[in-house]
Amino acid sequence: MQLAFFGGIYNNHIALKTAIADAQQRGAERMFCLGDLGAFGPHPDRTCEIIREHKIEVVQGNYDHSIGHGLNDCQCGYTDPRDNHFAQLSYDYTLANTSDEHRAWLRTLPTEIRFEVDGFRFLLCHGSPRRTNEFLWESTTSTPFLNKLCDDFACDVILGTHTGLHWQRTWDAFPTCSNLTGTSEACPTITRSYINIGVLGRPENDGTTNVWYSMVRTGNDAGAGRSPLPWKVEFIPLAYDHNQLAREMRAEHLPDEFIETILTGWWTTCLEVLPSKERRRGQW
Amino acid sequence: MIANTEQLPIVELGSLDELWFQVAGTRCNLACTHCFISCSPHNNSFGFLSFDEVERRLLESVKWGVKEFYFTGGEPFLNPDMVSILERTLDFGPATVLTNGTVLKPEWLEQLQAAVQGSLYSLEFRVSIDGPTPELNDPIRGPRTFERALRGVELLVQHGFLPIITMTRVWDETEDDAVLGQFRNLLNDHGYDRPRLKVLPRLQLGAEATRTCGYSAADRVTAEMLVGYDTSKLVCQHSRVVTDRGVAVCPILIDSRDAILGQTLAEANRSFAITHGACATCYQFGAICTNPSSGSAFKPMTNDQ
Numbered sequence: 001m002q003l004a005f006f007g008g009i010y011n012n013h014i015a016l017k018t019a020i021a022d023a024q025q026r027g028a029e030r031m032f033c034l035g036d037l038g039a040f041g042p043h044p045d046r047t048c049e050i051i052r053e054h055k056i057e058v059v060q061g062n063y064d065h066s067i068g069h070g071l072n073d074c075q076c077g078y079t080d081p082r083d084n085h086f087a088q089l090s091y092d093y094t095l096a097n098t099s100d101e102h103r104a105w106l107r108t109l110p111t112e113i114r115f116e117v118d119g120f121r122f123l124l125c126h127g128s129p130r131r132t133n134e135f136l137w138e139s140t141t142s143t144p145f146l147n148k149l150c151d152d153f154a155c156d157v158i159l160g161t162h163t164g165l166h167w168q169r170t171w172d173a174f175p176t177c178s179n180l181t182g183t184s185e186a187c188p189t190i191t192r193s194y195i196n197i198g199v200l201g202r203p204e205n206d207g208t209t210n211v212w213y214s215m216v217r218t219g220n221d222a223g224a225g226r227s228p229l230p231w232k233v234e235f236i237p238l239a240y241d242h243n244q245l246a247r248e249m250r251a252e253h254l255p256d257e258f259i260e261t262i263l264t265g266w267w268t269t270c271l272e273v274l275p276s277k278e279r280r281r282g283q284w
Numbered sequence: 285m286i287a288n289t290e291q292l293p294i295v296e297l298g299s300l301d302e303l304w305f306q307v308a309g310t311r312c313n314l315a316c317t318h319c320f321i322s323c324s325p326h327n328n329s330f331g332f333l334s335f336d337e338v339e340r341r342l343l344e345s346v347k348w349g350v351k352e353f354y355f356t357g358g359e360p361f362l363n364p365d366m367v368s369i370l371e372r373t374l375d376f377g378p379a380t381v382l383t384n385g386t387v388l389k390p391e392w393l394e395q396l397q398a399a400v401q402g403s404l405y406s407l408e409f410r411v412s413i414d415g416p417t418p419e420l421n422d423p424i425r426g427p428r429t430f431e432r433a434l435r436g437v438e439l440l441v442q443h444g445f446l447p448i449i450t451m452t453r454v455w456d457e458t459e460d461d462a463v464l465g466q467f468r469n470l471l472n473d474h475g476y477d478r479p480r481l482k483v484l485p486r487l488q489l490g491a492e493a494t495r496t497c498g499y500s501a502a503d504r505v506t507a508e509m510l511v512g513y514d515t516s517k518l519v520c521q522h523s524r525v526v527t528d529r530g531v532a533v534c535p536i537l538i539d540s541r542d543a544i545l546g547q548t549l550a551e552a553n554r555s556f557a558i559t560h561g562a563c564a565t566c567y568q569f570g571a572i573c574t575n576p577s578s579g580s581a582f583k584p585m586t587n588d589q
Contacts, residue, residue: 077579081461130299131516135579139406140352142377145301148349169404272480275378275406275577276446284478 001117002221004028005124005214007161008061009051010201011041011094015211016050018240019200026215026236032113034161035061035126037106038094039074039087040201040258042248048102060109061126061162062133066091067098068106077133080272087270089255114155117218118230123155127162136160136196138167139277146194147173157193157231159216164270165205165278166198166212166235195233202258203265205282210237210265292557293505295515297524300348300549302574303341304525304535307333307369308357314384315491316425318414318452320562321539322490323358330358330538331528335365335372341526342376344549354573355381356525356535367392374403380575382450385411385436386429393443408575409440409447410482414454416466424454424495434474441476448480448575482576485569487536487562499561509567517570518563524552535573536562 004023062075074091113124128134198212222232257268266283309330312323373379418430471479530544531552545552
């Protein structure tokens with residue numbers, strides 16, 4: 001099975017279209033979006049239309065919840081006044097330009113999707129399984145914490161987005177059989193993973209203009225027998241017509257700071273929420 | 285999870301996301317006039333934690349799924365084991381150390397930067413400076429502390445760290461923008477071109493109660509105030525702090541008689557009545573002790589606003 005995962009779209013309908021074609025060409029059998037259709041970019045209705053037209057399975061992000069319910073802000077979870085200022089500009093624009101019909105649809109989206117592959121339980125969420133807008137940064141998320149999420153939410157593989165930066169970690173959990181059989185004998189190792197699938201909405205603060213999505217392959221498509229895991233993740237850098245996106249953003253009078261990010265690949269806003277390891281990789 | 289028994293504002297430990305270490309006890313080379321636990325060179329009410337004690341707690345923390353570790357005092361870098369404690373912690377998860385920045389040594393920072401390079405995790409330094417001028421800072425933190433702390437910031441930046449400058453709001457809230465702008469310019473002038481800033485509310489405890497005033501009887505959280513309130517904003521809903529006297533409910537209340545909840549993390553996994561004046565500050569501002577990368581709390585709402 002080949003599964004394509006798209007993270008925060010942030011109204012980047014051009015990257016979304018390009019990603020769908022790319023994923024189909026690579027053989028994707030199912031496509032998922034892990035939420036935050038709006039923000040940052042232009043013409044929010046276009047993203048909703050593309051997602052619905054292609055029957056992409058969607059998890060509700062904090063943005064989708066806010067736009068759907070007409071809340072006052074995006075619930076992104078920023079704490080810095082400048083970050084909140086820019087977040088509010090894109091939120092107000094997205095709310096004003098999303099049709100009532102799409103808003104009603106956004107309200108109906110589930111906060112998680114689950115499925116099983118070869119006995120491994122997958123859980124798809126936006127931020128974390130316990131909180132839609134929780135930031136799981138690579139450098140501030142301990143492995144024992146991820147392991148506890150898997151315990152608490154009865155799953156083996158968690159996929160999320162929300163931070164805008166892709167990463168993954170795989171670890172071996174060592175439960176005792178007391179959990180399973182009432183004895184305290186050591187049990188076989190269980191392999192678990194957390195995968196942040198990245199976002200299509202804006203580049204990854206690395207000075208390149210491409211955005212990212214993820215393909216997960218399972219069973220024979222994962223190279224069964226050769227790989228120790230029954231799944232394999234590939235992070236895919238996606239080039240798209242970012243100049244066209246910038247032109248549309250200018251025409252919609254979106255902030256120059258956002259356009260600069262699309263054209264340079266460096267984040268100019270929402271920086272204060274980054275931990276130091278991730279912050280040091282950027283220019284600002 | 286809120287229990288309403290006896291009309292006390294009870295908060296359960298939801299999940300142990302942050303484990304704090306009172307690693308320098310109440311010992312500090314400074315004696316700031318607003319310190320909520322009155323730390324000073326002579327305050328020995330809490331002592332240092334040893335490397336072995338911290339390591340034991342780190343091992344104990346694994347099954348609790350702790351997400352991040354924080355180190356405070358007093359001044360953590362008075363503890364002779366501090367560098368090796370931070371190195372070991374980075375094997376378990378991300379670490380943040382709250383320092384006054386005045387005693388840092390280049391060789392420690394070299395060692396710690398090497399540890400960060402070899403770890404999955406971030407090491408954050410939070411340096412306390414209470415205003416963008418010596419005139420604002422020094423009367424509170426002591427003579428020449430402004431200059432010395434800035435030197436500490438320069439050292440950290442030279443060693444590849446991005447310290448978070450943490451300031452207690454000793455000015456009026458309406459002046460925040462001006463003060464933060466002044467701070468950014470100052471730090472730029474000292475070679476820190478992307479300053480990270482965090483403002484903390486004053487906690488009217490300890491020395492601060494003498495400097496200005498303590499909490500009044502009206503500054504209290506009631507059980508009614510917790511109805512419909514997102515308790516994940518409260519530090520005690522997701523943190524505990526290891527001290528040399530046992531595990532306490534939060535880093536702010538360690539001096540309070542009811543703060544020590546047990547000797548192990550398991551014993552400290554019990555509810556707490558947030559009946560202190562400082563609990564009202566935590567209730568009002570939320571997430572005051574954690575880093576900005578933790579974000580703000582959120583619970584989905586179902587009604588239109």
